[in-house]
Amino acid sequence: MARLLVRSGVNPDEPDMPVVTLVVDPDGPPGEDAVARLGDYCYEGDGAFHLLPTDGWVEHVLDGDCLEVAVAVYPFALGQVGVDASSFPDRSAVDPEAAMVLRAECAVDPDRYALTPPLTAVxxxxPDRAPGDVGTDADDWPIVFGLRPER
Incomplete structure (x- = not known):
């Protein structure tokens, strides 16, 4: 099961800034595997892999102290990493062309969440690695998902 948290220490340039962080198991369920594979399709820079927002994004919904994160990816990008988009029948409410490949939720402090940048570090x-330990090693490069681009 994907693990979601808001934590500091993810961005080495701003170590005190809280960041929405999602930890996926590449050997886990299909949604986690698909998201992990997207790292091979991203462009590399600044110690991270970046998915273009025109290929996929993350939707954040905060309801009280419950944060839900949903990963939306266009079929073309999924196909580039060998994932069949038809395996994911749920579609994004903001763009039905995009497949919803993964959802995760966690309890957060709404005031702390308000300080996060508009991205998600994946x-x-x-499962043997604690979510708080992931990203502390220089070899742990996140896949950075932005929010859906405005049209």
Whole structure:
């Protein structure tokens, strides 16, 4: 199961800034595997892999102290990493062309969440690694998902 948290220490340039962080298991369920594979399709820069917002994004919904994050990806991008988009029948409410490949939720402090940048750092790690430890090693490069671009 994907693990979601808001934590500091993700951005080395601003270590005190809280960041929405999603940890997926590349050997886990299909949604986690699909998100992990997207790292091979991203462009590399600044110690991270970046998915273009025209290929996919993350939707954040805060309801009280419950944060839900949903990963939306266009079929073309999924196909580039060998994932069949038809495996994911749910579609984004903001753009029905995009497949919803993964959802995760967690309890957050709404005031702390308000300080997060408009992105989600996605790390790959197995269930044996604590979510708070992921991203502390220089070799742990996140896949950075932005929010859906405005049209």
């Amino acid at each position: 790390f790959t790690a197995g």
